Amino acid sequence: MADIEKIKKLRSLSGAGFKDCSSALDESKDDIDKAVEILRVKGISKASKKMSRSANEGVIAISEDNQNSSILEINCETDFVAKNEDFIIFAKELADLNNKVKSNREKLLSSKMKNGNTVEDNLLALISKIGEKITLGRSKTLNQTNTKIFKYHHTIVKDNLSKLGVLVSVDTNNESDDLKTFGKQLSMHIAALNPLAIDVDGIDQDVLKKEEQLINEELKNLGKPEDIVKKISVGKIKKFKEDNSLLNQQWVMEPKKKVKDIIKELNIDRLKINDFLRIKIGE
Numbered sequence: 001m002a003d004i005e006k007i008k009k010l011r012s013l014s015g016a017g018f019k020d021c022s023s024a025l026d027e028s029k030d031d032i033d034k035a036v037e038i039l040r041v042k043g044i045s046k047a048s049k050k051m052s053r054s055a056n057e058g059v060i061a062i063s064e065d066n067q068n069s070s071i072l073e074i075n076c077e078t079d080f081v082a083k084n085e086d087f088i089i090f091a092k093e094l095a096d097l098n099n100k101v102k103s104n105r106e107k108l109l110s111s112k113m114k115n116g117n118t119v120e121d122n123l124l125a126l127i128s129k130i131g132e133k134i135t136l137g138r139s140k141t142l143n144q145t146n147t148k149i150f151k152y153h154h155t156i157v158k159d160n161l162s163k164l165g166v167l168v169s170v171d172t173n174n175e176s177d178d179l180k181t182f183g184k185q186l187s188m189h190i191a192a193l194n195p196l197a198i199d200v201d202g203i204d205q206d207v208l209k210k211e212e213q214l215i216n217e218e219l220k221n222l223g224k225p226e227d228i229v230k231k232i233s234v235g236k237i238k239k240f241k242e243d244n245s246l247l248n249q250q251w252v253m254e255p256k257k258k259v260k261d262i263i264k265e266l267n268i269d270r271l272k273i274n275d276f277l278r279i280k281i282g283e
Contacts, residue, residue, distance in 0.1 A: 010025060010032055016128065021035070054077070054133070055076055055134065056075070058137070059073075059091050059162065060280070061094065062151050064149070068143055070095070070142075071166075072098045073138045073279050074087075074090075074094060074134070075134065075281070076130075081134075090126055092161065097111045099141065105139070109123075138279050147170060148169075149167060150184060151167050152165070152190070154191050166188075166279075167277050168275070168276040170272070171273075172269075176268070182263075188252065190246065193249050195246035198276070199248070200245045208240075215237065247260040
């Protein structure tokens with residue numbers, strides 16, 4: 001059996017269990033570096049088996065610097081793991097790296113983490129240690145040049161990690177308190193009403209076609225004549241567009257007004273919503 005001190009050291013380096021470390025040291029003839037490689041290979045094997053399972057839990061991470069703001073989804077299988085300290089530490093460091101590479105997935109996976117290993121290697125090691133499928137989901141980076149970026153976290157897990165995150169970019173150089181209040185409320189509005197696009201023209205045509213198809217089928221099942229179906233369908237699609245385009249949605253803080261009305265009332269020169277992303281775990 002391998003020396004107990006070497007087993008402890010290998011456990012510290014790899015995060016693997018006692019028996020795995022002992023076996024790896026026996027196989028490597030007490031060479032710790034080779035033992036780490038052996039565990040890594042075994043970890044990859046174990047991790048690949050876990051990747052066939054579903055991962056609908058996790059956290060949304062937001063990271064910022066003076067140039068960019070980024071949002072990243074990190075998935076796991078259970079809420080218990082999403083609150084695990086090792087998972088949280090990994091997610092927080094990963095969020096900062098994702099912001100540096102501007103949400104480029106290939107660059108992110110090859111980036112070096114604080115321990116000197118790549119994100120991809122650390123991800124596989126974490127899967128092996130924790131025993132759950134862990135994946136990187138949706139992500140986006142917004143540039144802060146000549147814009148203001150606002151964020152919102154809902155159901156915070158820890159610090160910059162939550163179950164629902166929003167980033168929204170507003171085109172303006174205005175520094176007023178009114179603008180800051182609007183930005184904060186706008187990100188909360190997006191979290192609550194989940195718009196599909198900024199304006200009507202931005203809604204995906206495939207989404208509109210599917211919605212129109214569902215509306216037509218529903219009306220036909222009610223026995224409506226073809227000409228009536230077409231007329232009602234036009235009205236329902238128009239309402240669907242308004243309900244799902246951010247500028248046309250009823251302002252969540254004051255439902256009698258629309259988002260575009262609030263922007264007009266602010267009377268801030270060239271104020272414009274540039275972009276946004278809302279990510280919720282499990283959606």
